[in-house]
Every structure is written in structure tokens, then in C-alpha cells.
Amino acid sequence: MDGTQKFIGDMTVASGLVVWDLNGRTRESWDKLGKYEGQREPWWDGSRGGSRALPLE
Numbered sequence: 696m697d698g699t700q701k702f703i704g705d706m707t708v709a710s711g712l713v714v715w716d717l718n719g720r721t722r723e724s725w726d727k728l729g730k731y732e733g734q735r736e737p738w739w740d741g742s743r744g745g746s747r748a749l750p751l752e
Contacts, residue, residue: 703717704717705717705718705720706720706721
């Protein structure tokens with residue numbers, strides 16, 4: 696069959712546990728998280744202001 700839409704899985708549950716969550720639906724609400732702490736990953740922290748940004752190449 697031909698289609699006009701592409702479907703993308705939003706969440707994967709295996710053995711009753713969420714193992715992949717595309718849109719963060721199972722995450723804690725942002726206002727309950729508290730102060731942002733760096734994740735010790737420069738590639739991530741630089742994009743979120745947790746530490747110095749990486750230089751552009």
C-alpha cells in the first residue's frame with residue numbers, strides 16, 4: 696500500500712520499563728528538577744550552558 700504519512704514510534708516499553716522515550720514524556724517535570732548541574736560531558740554541557748561552549752570548527 697502506498698502511504699501519505701510517516702509514522703514514528705514515540706516510546707518503547709520492554710518488560711514494563713520505558714527503554715526509549717522520544718519526547719521525554721516519562722521524565723520528571725522541569726519545575727521539580729532543581730538547579731541544573733553539568734553532566735560532565737562537554738559536548739552536552741556546552742549546548743546547555745553548563746560549562747564553556749565548545750569552539751566552532
